[in-house]
Amino acid sequence: MKRFLVFFTCLLFVVLTTGCNKSADTAKKEAFFAADNEVITAENVNTELDTFVLGDTTGEHRDRTSFTVAEHSSAKYIEERLKSFGYENAAIQSVEEEAISVNGTAIIYTTYNVVARYNEGKEREVLIGASYDNMFSGLTELGVPATKSEGIADNATGASALLCLAKAFCDENPTLDYTVTFVFYGASKIDNIGSRKFADSYASVKNILLCVNFSVLTGEKLYIFADDVKTNHEKLFLANANRFATKFSTLPATTPVLPPTSVTVDLGYSHYGLVGDHAAFFVKDVPCINIFGGDYESFNYYTPIYDTYESYRSESSNNGTAAADAANLLYSTLTATDFSAVATTFTNKKSYSFFTGDAVIYIVQIGIIILSAIALIIVVKRLEKKYPRVPRRMPKVKIAVFGMDYENKGDSDIYVDLKPVDPFENDEATDPFENSSQTDSNNEESKRDDVDNNSKNQ
């Protein structure tokens, strides 16, 4: 009985401590992330999106074609919106890019990034970005066709979510020890020019704790991509994402590796997680999180979403929940108590820079070919020495005019012996005619004998 009680007590102790640890972990997680984190609702996002796309006093922004007046108009709307939230520092940054037109002439194009900062002036910084442009009208000078897509999913949803997030920061006024920079990128449809130029404007990126990108925030599932190796920031976001209605997950392992884009050319490859405005910071080794939607698990490869406001709204899964959940996920993570301390571990990851970088690969390949050629030469020389090739000559036809006695019979040539008959070889002189008459009389005798024999036989 005593033994049973002791055993049961120990078992109970083990179960309780394990259970407590688990609940302690959950409690720790919940304590890490801010308790009240549903600061943005789907309705907020929908209202923001409707106003942005369908228009307000500045007009509608269905057409936000990169490098055009329409894009500038959209940028001005975003700037004014941010200022209305309380971001006095909100400003449009013009970015110029030279491009070669289809006629071969160089043309300077201008695009616009809109930037606002919360808690400005801190040493460290978190960047949150989303593109806002589309290719509605196309760019005939550059040979880019008009898509007539209003770019609602890609990326009015991201821009609307970012506006709501910026408003939430202003309204909630969380205490942070870093600056939060909100960037609305222009010309993302043309080689991510807006984000590339914005990244290049940083003299040093070492104080950027995290770069976040919002893209295509629609549907019932969103993806989180940080890096091609395990990272702490990916783990952090995935752990926090479990509480939301929208399903957050990493990209399936079977998604194809893509050829490098102009931004990831130094990496040598790309994929769906690396396509976006965060890529310009990713290649500079800034810890990044790309929160994006799209269908990456269907039988066919992913194709861009072309939509209008009406077609977007007609799909029931596009009700703003995904965008709101993405914004809430980010808000709750960034405003978590120990985020700043945890953020210092975001750069701890396995380095794979050895595998990126083109020239080395081909030089090594050429080196292996040269070594193989040397090895081949050595092997061939050894084989020639071990099995020397006997030269085979074609036999010649020779005429032995004076007979074989005067020829070298040992070689492989073919001899035709033309040694004449010696007319003086026989000692007795012969009468040529004598021989012929003798021959005739002999023939007649033999014929008579044959006749006699035949008659006798009869």
Next chain:
Amino acid sequence: MNFIKEKKIHKAIVIVITFLALGYSSFYSVRSMFAAYAAEGVFNSNDVVSFLLSAISAGAIYELITMLLFKANARKIGQLRARDMQYALRFFVIPVGILSGALKTLYFFFPYLFNYGEVFIEFLLLFISFGFYIAFCCKNYCVKEEYATIATVLGSAVLLLYGVLAVLSLLSGVLL
């Protein structure tokens, strides 16, 4: 290996298997290209289309190159023997294609291996397999005095081909 020398398997069957094996090996790069086209809205496809097209293109390129190489060297090694060697080569290329394709599944877990993998996996496996192929040809199709000649002809053909491809890749992919 008598079944190779005696050509027990019909040529057409061997060619089909070669196409499939090479298709498996080049599937990932073709898949990458087609997924990029789809992402740009040019052309939609899927893994089945990628595999079929990679098999056809890789197989056709292989048959064309080997036909030209063996025709160019037929005078040195003999026309009939060149034909036999061309048949035998497929049996050494098939395992390369299959192994290479299997190793490239690493891309699913380590996408950053794509660059190195596309350059080295097939290249190194083919070099090893080709060494066995040269030994097989010497043993089965030649007298001892011809070993050096056969090794020179076959070895230099493949080294020259890969050397040209590597230099072109370096120039086009990196320097230009």
